[in-house]
Amino acid sequence: MRKQLTVHTQSHDYPIIITSKSQMAVEIAPYIKGKQVMVVTNITVEKLYLQDLLTGLSEQFEVHHVVLPDGEQYKTQQYIDRIYDALMDAHCGRDVTLVALGGGVVGDMTGFAAASFMRGVNFIQIPTTLLSQVDSSVGGKTGINHPKGKNMIGAFWQPQMVLADMHTLTTLPKRELSAGMAEVIKYALIMDVEFLTWLEDNMADLMGLDEIALAEAVARCCQYKADIVAQDEREAGKRALLNFGHTFGHVIETHEGYGQWLHGEAVAAGMVQAAKLSQQMQWISRDDVDRICEVLQAAQLPIVPPAIELTTALDLMQHDKKVKSGQVRLILLKSLGDAVVTADFDQTQLEAVLNEHV
Amino acid sequence: MRKQLTVHTQSHDYPIIITSKSQMAVEIAPYIKGKQVMVVTNITVEKLYLQDLLTGLSEQFEVHHVVLPDGEQYKTQQYIDRIYDALMDAHCGRDVTLVALGGGVVGDMTGFAAASFMRGVNFIQIPTTLLSQVDSSVGGKTGINHPKGKNMIGAFWQPQMVLADMHTLTTLPKRELSAGMAEVIKYALIMDVEFLTWLEDNMADLMGLDEIALAEAVARCCQYKADIVAQDEREAGKRALLNFGHTFGHVIETHEGYGQWLHGEAVAAGMVQAAKLSQQMQWISRDDVDRICEVLQAAQLPIVPPAIELTTALDLMQHDKKVKSGQVRLILLKSLGDAVVTADFDQTQLEAVLNEHV
Numbered sequence: 267m268r269k270q271l272t273v274h275t276q277s278h279d280y281p282i283i284i285t286s287k288s289q290m291a292v293e294i295a296p297y298i299k300g301k302q303v304m305v306v307t308n309i310t311v312e313k314l315y316l317q318d319l320l321t322g323l324s325e326q327f328e329v330h331h332v333v334l335p336d337g338e339q340y341k342t343q344q345y346i347d348r349i350y351d352a353l354m355d356a357h358c359g360r361d362v363t364l365v366a367l368g369g370g371v372v373g374d375m376t377g378f379a380a381a382s383f384m385r386g387v388n389f390i391q392i393p394t395t396l397l398s399q400v401d402s403s404v405g406g407k408t409g410i411n412h413p414k415g416k417n418m419i420g421a422f423w424q425p426q427m428v429l430a431d432m433h434t435l436t437t438l439p440k441r442e443l444s445a446g447m448a449e450v451i452k453y454a455l456i457m458d459v460e461f462l463t464w465l466e467d468n469m470a471d472l473m474g475l476d477e478i479a480l481a482e483a484v485a486r487c488c489q490y491k492a493d494i495v496a497q498d499e500r501e502a503g504k505r506a507l508l509n510f511g512h513t514f515g516h517v518i519e520t521h522e523g524y525g526q527w528l529h530g531e532a533v534a535a536g537m538v539q540a541a542k543l544s545q546q547m548q549w550i551s552r553d554d555v556d557r558i559c560e561v562l563q564a565a566q567l568p569i570v571p572p573a574i575e576l577t578t579a580l581d582l583m584q585h586d587k588k589v590k591s592g593q594v595r596l597i598l599l600k601s602l603g604d605a606v607v608t609a610d611f612d613q614t615q616l617e618a619v620l621n622e623h624v
Numbered sequence: 625m626r627k628q629l630t631v632h633t634q635s636h637d638y639p640i641i642i643t644s645k646s647q648m649a650v651e652i653a654p655y656i657k658g659k660q661v662m663v664v665t666n667i668t669v670e671k672l673y674l675q676d677l678l679t680g681l682s683e684q685f686e687v688h689h690v691v692l693p694d695g696e697q698y699k700t701q702q703y704i705d706r707i708y709d710a711l712m713d714a715h716c717g718r719d720v721t722l723v724a725l726g727g728g729v730v731g732d733m734t735g736f737a738a739a740s741f742m743r744g745v746n747f748i749q750i751p752t753t754l755l756s757q758v759d760s761s762v763g764g765k766t767g768i769n770h771p772k773g774k775n776m777i778g779a780f781w782q783p784q785m786v787l788a789d790m791h792t793l794t795t796l797p798k799r800e801l802s803a804g805m806a807e808v809i810k811y812a813l814i815m816d817v818e819f820l821t822w823l824e825d826n827m828a829d830l831m832g833l834d835e836i837a838l839a840e841a842v843a844r845c846c847q848y849k850a851d852i853v854a855q856d857e858r859e860a861g862k863r864a865l866l867n868f869g870h871t872f873g874h875v876i877e878t879h880e881g882y883g884q885w886l887h888g889e890a891v892a893a894g895m896v897q898a899a900k901l902s903q904q905m906q907w908i909s910r911d912d913v914d915r916i917c918e919v920l921q922a923a924q925l926p927i928v929p930p931a932i933e934l935t936t937a938l939d940l941m942q943h944d945k946k947v948k949s950g951q952v953r954l955i956l957l958k959s960l961g962d963a964v965v966t967a968d969f970d971q972t973q974l975e976a977v978l979n980e981h982v
Contacts, residue, residue, distance in 0.1 A: 343701060354772040382740070385767060385778045409743060414712040420743045421779060584715060 267432075267478060269485045273404055273492045275424045282403050282488050286432040286477045290315065290367075291322020294390050297427040300361030303327045306349055306376040307367040308336040311394055314437050315367060319392075330356040334372065338529070341371045341411050343419070349379040363388045363426070369395035369442075370402050370529070374420070377408025381423035391425045394434040396446025396480070397530055400453070400487035403428040405495050405505075415585050416516060430484055432477040440566070445530025447472065447565035448511075450483050452537060453490045455558065456510045459603030461486060462561065469564040507605045510597040511537030514571070517582045517620075521574045534567035539619050544599040546615040554602050573623040580620070625790075625836060627843045631762055631850045633782045640761050640846050644790040644835045648673065648725075649680020652748050655785040656685060658719025663689040664707055664734040665725040669752055672795050673725060677750075688714040692730065696883060699729045699769050701777070707737040721746045721784070727753035727800075728760050732778070735766030739781035749783045752792040754804025754838075755888060758811070758845035761786040763853050763863075788842055790835040798924070803888025805830065805923040806869075808841050810895060811848045813916065814868045817961030819844055820919065827922040865963045868955040869895030872929070875940040875978075879932050892925035897977050902957040904973040912960050931981040938978070 269284040283293060303323055307316050312333050323329045332352035334345055353362065366376035366389060373391050380389035393399045409420015435443060450472075454462035465472075471479040491508065498505045514536030518527055527535075541558050544550045559569045574582075583594055595609045596616075627642040641651060661681055665674050670691050681687045690710035692703055711720065724734035724747060731749050738747035751757045767778015793801060808830075812820035822840075823830070829837040849866065856863045872894030876885055885893075899916045902908045917927045932940075941952055953967045954974075 343705065347701065350770055350777060351772075354770055354776065378740075382736075382767075382777050382779055384776060385765065385780055407743065409740075412708055412712055414709075418712065418742060419708060419740050421740055422743055585712075 267481055269481055271485065271489055271492065273424075273488075274496045275406060277424050278426075280425055280427050282428040282430060284430045284432070284481050284485050284488075286481070288429065288431050288433075289322060290319045290392055290429060290431065293429050294365065294392070294427065295323065295326055297390055298323075298327060298363045299388060299426075300359070300363060301328050302356070302358050302362040303329045303365060304349075304353055304356065304358060304362055305329065305331040305365045305367055306334065306372055306379070307331065308334045308369075308372055310336045311368040311372070315392075315394065315434070319365075319367060330358070334375070336371075338371055338411070341375055343410060346375050346379055346410055349375065350383060353379070353383055358383075358387075360384050360387060363390060365390045365392065367392045367394065368398075369393065370398040373398050373402040374408050374417070375410060377402075377406075377423050377425070378410060378420050381408055381421035386423070388426050389423070391428045393428065393430055395438055396435055396443055396484070397449055398446075399430040399484050400446065400491075401449050403430060403488050404491040405508075416519065430488075432480045432484070435480060436475055441528065442530075443473065443475075444566040445528040445534075448530035448534040448537070448562065448567050450487055451558075451561055451565065452508075452510050452533065453487045454561075455537065455541075455599065455602060456507045456597070456605035457490045457494075457603060459601075462557075462602060466561055466564070469561065473565065503607075506595075506607045507597055510599075510605050511540050513583060513594070513596055514539040516585075517574065517579050518571050520582050520585075521578060522572055527568075527572075531568050534562050534565075535569060535571040538562070538569045539571060539622075540596065540598055542622070543596065543611060543615060543619045546619065547598065547611060549598065549600050550602065554599075557602070571623060574620070576617055576620055580617075625839055627839055629843060629847055629850065631782075631846075632854045633764060635782050638783055638785050640786040640788060640843075642788045642790070642839045642843050642846075644839070646787065646789050646791075647680060648677045648750060648787060648789065649683075651787050652723065652750070652785065653681065653684055655748055656681075656721045657746060657784075658717070658721060659686050660714070660716050660720040661685045661687045661723060662707075662711055662714065662716060662720055663687065663723045663725055664692065664730055664737070665689065666692045666694040666727075666730055668694045669726040669730070673750075673752065673792065677723075677725060688716070692733070694729075696729055696769070699733055701768060704733050704737055704768055707733065708741060711737070711741055716741075716745075718742050718745060721748060723748045723750060725750045725752065726756075727751065728756040731756050731760040732766050732775075733768060735764075735781050735783070736768055736778050739766055739779035744781070746784050747781070749786045751786065751788055753796055754793055754801055754842070755807055756804075757788040757842050758804065758807050758849070761788060761846050762849040788846075790838045790842070793838060794833055799886065800888075801831070801833075802924045803886040806888035806892040806895070806920070806925050808845055809916075809919055809923065810866075810868050810891065811845045812919075813895065813899075813957060813960060814865045814955070814963035815848045815961060817959070820915075820960060824915075824919055824922070827919065831923060861965075864953075864965045865955055868957075868963050869898050871941060871952070871954055872897040874943075875932065875937050876929050878940050878943075879936065880930055885926075885930075889926050892920050892923075893927060893929040896920065896927045897929060897980075898954065898956055900980070901954070901969060901973060901977045904977065905956065905969060907956065907958050908960060912957075915960070929981060932978070934975055934978055938975070
């Protein structure tokens with residue numbers, strides 16, 4: 267089983283290879299330009315896949331590695347310094363290739379280290395979580411968190427290739443599989459109601475780790491995102507739709523502390539909030555909202571946010587990146603499969619949705 | 625007195641406005657897109673120009689500022705965090721414009737903060753030193769130092785405009801004026817022997833802070849650099865010529881400790897060493913070398929390096945960023961106004977030059 271798609275970006279085109287039980291080193295070697303390789307991973311993924319990758323690469327390359335702790339709370343300046351330090355200690359030069367072996371945190375940090383080491387070096391992504399396979403494979407977003415906000419420091423930087431191996435999902439905790447599925451469902455809600463039907467029909471197979479079904483879902487999501495991003499690399503318009511559920515989700519994540527709610531879980535509950543506000547606007551029906559809740563629940567995702575004081579929630583919302591000159595903008599659903607960015611919502615209705623915790 | 629030139633880059637074109645006694649706020653306001661402005665400066669420049677700029681901008685914009693300590697030793701992760709913190713505390717969004725008011729350190733840090741805050745926001749440069757006016761106005765290099773190497777973390781990021789006000793040079797310490805003049809002389813040596821003649825004729829006026837002469841020199845240097853960079857935004861070939869004198873200078877700076885010799889002073893002595901090696905190659909004459917020494921001395925710059933053990937100097941040279949696969953590459957003069965990058969020099973002749981300390 268093997269699928270391949272090409273992502274077009276302003277700087278260059280690159281492939282996403284979707285496969286299973288691959289020899290990772292063999293797959294990525296053709297995309298490494300220089301002699302030096304720095305593999306970045308975390309302590310969890312290290313145990314599963316690092317040694318094989320290093321051994322495979324070391325036949326052709328001078329291979330170094332750095333292992334980070336596992337968790338969103340380490341996606342910080344302090345831990346990206348570990349990557350810089352490893353690069354400096356290994357005397358890496360401008361032709362080094364960084365390889366991100368892990369989930370979204372490893373990918374975002376490795377990507378930003380690649381973007382900023384010597385003002386930019388090559389990198390390759392091997393995403394090992396469903397979330398990172400569908401979300402980080404396309405778009406070139408890299409970065410770290412600031413104590414006062416997620417992903418506040420970063421860069422747009424495109425990989426040389428992405429290797430998504432479905433077999434890595436068999437070692438993923440179920441809760442993280444669900445969290446990744448939230449983003450899969452997001453694509454259906456903002457882009458394609460037909461895909462929503464497909465997901466409803468195939469959710470049992472997906473959650474049962476059927477690799478054919480997973481590959482189909484990952485390929486579809488990457489293609490949706492690639493289509494959006496090709497039009498709009500710097501997030502002027504359409505790309506913002508990818509943040510459906512995220513403004514609400516950021517409030518949850520920030521308030522609860524990173525790591526308590528997984529990103530995908532917060533996005534799931536956030537999508538329900540966005541859907542409810544869309545219903546208040548009379549764009550979608552109560553039945554549509556129920557359908558969203560059901561597919562999320564089939565993926566074992568939460569649909570109710572934690573209790574957060576309204577004033578706190580509104581203040582946290584002000585820190586969202588989509589705020590323009592103090593004006594909060596939200597992504598809402600015109601219908602299932604069709605999202606819009608808007609600042610034109612009723613503040614009272616927003617507050618009613620934020621106040622609903624049951 | 626007013627000159628303007630346009631710099632073409634891959635991402636966008638921008639103007640460099642060269643003037644004197646300008647109302648800074650009036651000059652930069654047309655290039656600020658959103659409502660929010662964050663001015664970054666240091667404690668030295670703050671006292672001279674900050675209040676006027678803030679007052680002028682505050683009529684039209686929501687203006688914030690952050691003041692950094694003054695010096696290369698603060699060009700670090702720790703101090704760029706102060707800029708991020710100020711941006712977060714002020715609830716700045718994606719349409720914020722950062723304004724760098726100061727010399728090269730402020731410009732490099734502000735530029736990198738702009739490149740990396742929310743994955744890239746606009747910035748404007750108001751360089752207040754001769755060095756930053758001729759060196760940092762063009763090229764898009766931004767960044768900070770790593771404990772193990774200068775400028776190791778950074779990005780290519782282009783400003784929206786550059787305002788170079790010659791009047792700011794009247795408040796610059798004389799030693800820093802000279803250091804900046806080393807880079808001015810560098811452009812003549814690598815690009816244009818006619819400009820060398822012009823500098824010889826006008827050095828007294830330049831050192832006497834004649835604003836017409838300074839504007840002419842700054843405009844010429846920015847144009848030379850713009851011509852080089854437009855061809856070669858990512859430093860593959862021609863851009864390397866801008867490092868004339870810098871490999872030798874790097875040895876001096878590293879050996880003496882940064883801050884003891886100003887960068888421009890080390891480059892001045894380094895350019896004399898590069899010229900002497902070019903003479904050994906029989907590319908330029910003894911008279912040419914004398915002419916270089918004289919114009920540097922007219923700018924009150926050192927032409928003799930400190931005594932450094934040959935083995936130490938050779939070792940420090942190996943750490944230069946232009947080293948490829950262990951092979952030292954130097955920028956040498958084929959003739960006055962014409963430089964080349966070469967690894968094809970006689971090691972004995974290089975050692976003879978390095979051994980000459982009088």
